[in-house]
Amino acid sequence: MKRKGWIFALILLVSIGMVTACSESTEGDPDSQTEGGDRTEIEFWTMQLSPDFDDYMNGVIEDFEAQHEDINIKWVDVPWGDMEQKILTAVASDSAPDLANLNPQFASKLAELDALVNMDEAVDPAIRDLYFEGVWKSNTFDGETFGIPWYLSSQVTMYNTAIFEEAGLDPEAPPTTFEELKEVSRIVKENTGKYAYFPPLDASHLLEALVMKGVELTNEEGTEAAFNTPEGVEAFRFFVDLYENDYIPREVLTESHGKAIDLYQAGQLAILATGPQFLNTVQENAPDIYEVTESSVQITGPTNKKNISAMNLVVPKQSEHQEEAVKFALFITNAENQVAFDKIVPILPSIETALDDPFFNELPEDPTPTDRARLISASQLRDSEVLIPPMRNYEDLRTAMNEALQAAMLGEMTVEEAVESAEQEWNAILGQQ
Structure with missing residues (x-):
């Protein structure tokens, strides 16, 4: 194997x-x-x-x-x-x-x-x-x-120092917060035509990002959704803005974390936020990219929580x-x-x-x-x-959140409508418990 x-x-x-x-x-x-x-x-x-x-x-x-x-x-x-x-x-x-x-x-x-x-x-x-x-x-x-x-x-932030230099960014100062990441994404796209970031929306990644951004997913009892708040709306808006401005690849709607690895190995993605295990893959498949890779702390939000x-x-x-x-x-x-x-x-x-x-x-x-x-x-x-604890009907909850965000990214709903839609879905699912 x-x-x-x-x-x-x-x-x-x-x-x-x-x-x-x-x-x-x-x-x-x-x-x-x-x-x-x-x-x-x-x-x-x-x-x-x-x-x-x-x-x-x-x-x-x-x-x-x-x-x-x-x-x-x-x-x-x-x-x-x-x-x-x-x-x-x-x-x-x-x-x-x-x-x-x-x-x-x-x-x-x-x-x-x-x-x-x-x-x-x-x-x-x-x-x-x-x-x-x-x-x-x-x-x-x-x-x-x-x-x-x-x-x-x-998770650590692995980044391609050659792309940072090409974009005019300091290769010794990678982003450590989501707000810094948003600005780096803009600069890399405008100056190189490449992407800085591929936010995987599969598995627990989206829910973890929401928690890092200060969003409470449910009430303390776990019986009702708690994310339809200003923090929840702003968290959705972060991803929608990146997508609408073409600062992240279109494939985020259809591809998983594996696509981010492929783009990074191809030299088309500046940042790969994942576990160090994946550096072995980069070393084997793209040694030239491996040699210009540095690592930094996990990107997080105002909570400073790390997953x-x-x-x-x-x-x-x-x-x-x-x-x-x-x-x-x-x-x-x-x-x-x-x-x-x-x-x-x-x-x-x-x-x-x-x-x-x-x-x-x-x-x-x-x-x-x-x-x-x-x-x-x-x-x-x-x-x-571990930011996402075990939850009943977890897959249904995760899917409902992802589908609502994707609807907002595609312009099928406003950000506020998408958050409200996710809230209704979560309450229905949580009510089954």
């Missing part, structure tokens, strides 16, 4: 809605999947980590089994696009794995069915406190915690070996194992003390763009949070 595939799998942390499909799963090392003697076998599903991370995963499994001679780990790797349907089918047929790697938004669908173990009860409070508090809370639904945080991604994406580990209640599954989940997510994983791919740990490792604080000699992005990403992790 090409490197680009696993990078996409990891960054969809995040964020983010998974395609529903069915297919065969890929299993890890056969030696680690054969039940031996009286060992308890734990079936562990991950999303698209094989074959690129076979050595790491099998190494962790071997270390755990050496310390727990009564437990055997059967590792099953599932293509990321198949996981949603596969685990839903498994839960429905009473054949769920003992442990699964999911993102918070999808795991919350299983939590809504009361299908997952409550980690607040299963994990000792002293161990629970090792994880970033905000990340632990991102796995909370109806007051119960349904997952253990695993790896994280904190992180998270992946977690959940234990279905169907498991007959819940205690052993939790034990392995805590082992693979401990500080030592997370740092080892982070040194293979540019992701971040969910254990706070892991950030004390020099790997996240010191640049090597002759640092690469990836090295610099890693340190920036790690430096803002303690001040970041």
